[in-house]
Amino acid sequence: MGEKTASDEDLMLRLQQKREEDAFNRLFARYRGPITSYLYRLVGNRAEADSLAQETFLRILVKADLYAYPRRFSTWFYTIARNLATDFLKKKRAVVTDDFQDLAESRSASGESDALDTAAWHEDMARLAQALGQLPIIYREVVVLRALQSLSYREIAEIVGCPESTARSRMDYGLDFLRKSCGLGRAEGGD
Numbered sequence: 001m002g003e004k005t006a007s008d009e010d011l012m013l014r015l016q017q018k019r020e021e022d023a024f025n026r027l028f029a030r031y032r033g034p035i036t037s038y039l040y041r042l043v044g045n046r047a048e049a050d051s052l053a054q055e056t057f058l059r060i061l062v063k064a065d066l067y068a069y070p071r072r073f074s075t076w077f078y079t080i081a082r083n084l085a086t087d088f089l090k091k092k093r094a095v096v097t098d099d100f101q102d103l104a105e106s107r108s109a110s111g112e113s114d115a116l117d118t119a120a121w122h123e124d125m126a127r128l129a130q131a132l133g134q135l136p137i138i139y140r141e142v143v144v145l146r147a148l149q150s151l152s153y154r155e156i157a158e159i160v161g162c163p164e165s166t167a168r169s170r171m172d173y174g175l176d177f178l179r180k181s182c183g184l185g186r187a188e189g190g191d
Contacts, residue, residue, distance in 0.1 A: 006023075006026070007073075008027060008030065008072075008073035008074060009069060009070050009071070009072065009073050011023040011024075011026050011027050011073075012027065012060075012064070012067050012069065012073045013067075013069045015027070015060070015061075015064055016064045016065060016067055016069070019064075024057075024060070024061065027060070027073070028057055031057075031074075031077060032053065032057075034149060035053050035056055035077070035078070035081050036049050036050060036053040037049075037148065037149070038078065038081060038144060038145070038148070038149050039052045039053055039056075039081055039084075039085055041132070041140070041144040041148060042082075042085040042089070042137070042140065042141060042144065043085055043088055043089060044133065048088065052081065052084050052085055052088060053081070055084055056077065056080050056081045056084060059080050059084075060077065060080070063080075072155065074151070074155065075155050075158045075159055078145065078149075078151070078155070078159045079158070079159045082141065082159055082160065086137070089137060124182070127181070127182045127183075128178065128182055130181075131177070131178050131181030131182050132144075132178065134177075134181065135174055135177055135178065138160070138170060139170050139171075139173050139174035139177065140174065141160060142156055142160065142167055142170040142171050142174060143171060143174040143175065143178070145159065145160075146167075146171050153167045153168055153171075
């Protein structure tokens with residue numbers, strides 16, 4: 001296996017067995033953005049999301065011995081992050097006010113829209129962010145993990161500690177809630 005293509009699991013094994021700094025640095029580079037984005041969507045505060053992301057990486061170092069190779073690293077990692085976010089939300093009773101800024105910026109940067117289109121997009125994102133903030137956390141986390149982090153239902157079920165069918169039904173409920181909250185009808189003929 002080439003050094004550049006080492007899997008997350010292999011990197012974690014090297015960190016676990018040999019305490020290789022390079023292995024940790026590569027995992028950090030791969031997951032810093034996605035985990036911060038995930039945590040931000042759960043807690044609604046960038047500074048807190050950054051802090052929770054740092055704590056998640058710290059836990060990887062401190063609890064490396066608890067990782068069970070060849071279990072998917074991403075599932076173990078997101079579970080740690082989820083637990084930290086859940087604890088934070090319990091303490092702060094925070095409400096998500098996510099502005100979906102990164103989605104709007106990526107759309108604008110791609111040149112897909114003109115000024116009127118962009119204004120409408122930003123309005124849609126603001127409505128979606130408000131609706132996401134009103135969605136109970138058990139549904140919000142599934143929507144964020146599936147729609148924004150592109151994890152499989154199997155991975156989500158492991159992370160949130162429920163059967164895969166429950167993860168699917170939570171996703172369905174969450175999407176239905178978001179459609180109704182944003183004034184959109186159910187998509188025709190699609191899954």
